[in-house]
Amino acid sequence: MVLSKFMPSNPKFSEKFAAAARNAHATAQALVDLLEHYTDVEAKVQRVRDLEHEGDRLTDEITNLLAESFIVPFDREDIISLNSELDDLVDDMEDAAVKLSLYSIQQPLPQMAQLARVVEQQCALLAQGMPLIEQNSKLAELTRIAKEIRALEDQGDAISDEVQRHLYDGVTDVPGMIRAMRSGEIVALIEDASDQAQRVAKTVESILLKNA
Numbered sequence: 001m002v003l004s005k006f007m008p009s010n011p012k013f014s015e016k017f018a019a020a021a022r023n024a025h026a027t028a029q030a031l032v033d034l035l036e037h038y039t040d041v042e043a044k045v046q047r048v049r050d051l052e053h054e055g056d057r058l059t060d061e062i063t064n065l066l067a068e069s070f071i072v073p074f075d076r077e078d079i080i081s082l083n084s085e086l087d088d089l090v091d092d093m094e095d096a097a098v099k100l101s102l103y104s105i106q107q108p109l110p111q112m113a114q115l116a117r118v119v120e121q122q123c124a125l126l127a128q129g130m131p132l133i134e135q136n137s138k139l140a141e142l143t144r145i146a147k148e149i150r151a152l153e154d155q156g157d158a159i160s161d162e163v164q165r166h167l168y169d170g171v172t173d174v175p176g177m178i179r180a181m182r183s184g185e186i187v188a189l190i191e192d193a194s195d196q197a198q199r200v201a202k203t204v205e206s207i208l209l210k211n212a
Contacts, residue, residue: 012065013073014134020058020086021123021130024197027051027093028120031190034097035113045101052094059087073134074207082207085200092193093119096186103182111163112183115190118156122149122197129204139208146201156194163187 030051034044062083066072072079096116100108129145132138167184171177 013062013069013079014131016058016062016065017082017086017133018127018131020055020062020083021127021200023051023055023058024086024089024093025120025123025127027055027090028116028123028193031093031097032113032116032120034100035108035116038108041101045097048094048097052090055087055090059083074211078203078207078210082200082203085196085203089123089193089196089200092189092196096189096193099182099186099189103186105182105186109163109183109187111159112187112190115156115159115187115194118152118159119190119193119197122152122194122201125149125152126197126200126204129201133204133207136208136211142205142208146205149198149201153194153198156191160187160191 027048030044030047034041034048062079066076066079066083093116096112099105125145125148129142132142164184164187167180168177171180
């Protein structure tokens with residue numbers, strides 16, 4: 001059952017989603033710190049892992065809250081989608097951090113940090129907008145935020161395209177080929193996180209439009 005204007009609101013959903021968005025932003029900040037200050041790598045990767053585990057906890061809490069709730073603030077399918085998309089966003093960032101350690105990357109490509117910074121800016125906007133998700137009067141503000149997130153995703157695509165264009169320049173041996181492939185994989189994971197942030201923003205915007 002979808003919440004109508006005559007029914008009492010359940011603020012727990014917006015609170016949980018806001019917490020998940022803040023956690024995604026913290027994860028992005030940790031990934032930026034890892035890539036921009038590439039020291040104490042294992043400890044910084046563990047920090048990202050810990051935040052991903054916190055994201056999983058919040059995902060489970062939202063799932064359990066949905067199962068227990070008769071009245072919900074918007075479509076159950078939208079709650080499930082938004083919950084999953086936020087989880088995937090954090091998972092993509094964690095995957096990128098873990099691969100840096102797993103592949104023993106000695107020095108990340110500078111574009112990795114540039115892309116991570118794009119994702120961090122997107123997640124900051126999500127954290128700003130998520131508390132407004134049940135406020136129909138904030139549709140214009142959330143639409144603006146979604147537009148900014150899309151523009152940042154375009155920046156991320158341009159950075160990724162530039163990496164792919166030159167990824168194998170100067171590669172003359174098999175070890176070099178492997179390093180290039182692994183770097184390309186990590187770049188793709190960070191770009192996936194940027195794409196996922198846009199999906200989250202689109203879902204939030206769609207929820208408000210449906211319930212306006």
